Amino acid sequence: MSATEGFSTCALPNNNPDCILLGHGSGGRLTSELIRHIFLPIFGGDELAKLEDQATLPAPSPGTRLAFTTDSFVVKPIFFRGGDIGRLAVCGTVNDLAVGGAIPKYLSVAFILEEGLAITDLTRIVKSMKLTCDEVGITIVTGDTKVVDRGKGDQIFITTTGIGEVPAGVNLSIHSAKPGDRILISGTIGDHGVAILSEREGLQFETELQSDVAPLHDLAQLIIRECPDVRCMRDPTRGGVSGVLHELSEASKVSVRLDEASLPFRDEVRAACEMLGLDPIYVANEGKLIAVVPATDAERVLTAVRSHPNGRNAAIIGEVRAERRGMVTIRSRIGTERIVPQLTGEQLPRIC
Secondary structure, three states, X not given: OOOOOOOOOOOOOOOOOOEOOHHHHOOOHHHHHHHHHHHHHHHOOHHXXXXXXXXXXXXXXXXXXXXXXXXXXXXXXXEEOOEEHHXXXXXXXXXXXXXXXXXXXXXXXXXXXXXXXXXXXXXXXXXXXXXXXXXXXXXXXEEEEEEEOOOOOOOEEEEEEEEEEEOOOOOOOOOOOOOOOEEEEOOOOOHHHHXXXXXXXXXXXXXXXXXXXXXXHHHHHXXXXXXXXXXXXXXXXXXXXXXXXXXXXXHHOOEXXXXXHHOXXXXXXXXXXXXXXXXXXXXXXXXXXXXXXXXXXXXXXXHHHHOOHHHOOOEEEXXXXXXOXXXXXXXXXXXXXXXXXXXXXXXXXXXX
């Protein structure tokens, strides 16, 4: 069945079966058709097909714990090089679970659709979410749909909530960093934010810059297996690398010193940031993680991460220190040291 077959063509104000109508959010027949002709066939799954107001799920294994997170996604444009808002929504929530040491299990998804959104675009986004869920091995088990007036929603907003299972013995916390620990990032910095900005502004590069949006569940578990004493992991999304490290220094009552020469950047990202007056350590990433590990384990963990497809450009970028608690600094290539201030405001709005 095509994306639009089965949609009502009866007389309705401004009725267009190729677009989202306000009636698709009414809870009536059009809502039912949207669910039964797009969401259910693509997402599948016995639990979702029950169409209950809740999902009743198996309890985790004895000795394990649940991880639970939620996030909303409002990226513009909704389709971009390397991904789309659907893949972003799944990966963003999966990664929030993964960096806490959890194995992602279930997702819920809520759509805020703008009247006039093309049904073909919605179908493309839903299919992208399904493909990403299959990549991770996670299941969408419940959801919701609302429709807002034309001009009030910027096409589509998505909220995803995730549940994961934390294996026994895994205890990661941003409060656990210790002086002497090393800070590792799994790849190049700022790719997602600059890719989104380049599409908005029509910036061209010698090579095509793509978003790094990707699920990090396998990479996170690899780090935990390689280093059971890993202190914490975070994905540097809004606020970028700087945002995570400021949270870390405050929570663990330590300071962080970055090594400028070790920070991995793509040439296109560096050039775009210089041209636009941006600092890439504040720019969002959607397929990278930061891990804090004991110094004795750092090189071994780095080697393991580089063996993973999502970690080929990993680097050790700094260390945790005891003095000047709550501060993040960076050592330049010529040996000077400067403070990295906490970001105020939003460098690049609507990027995740």
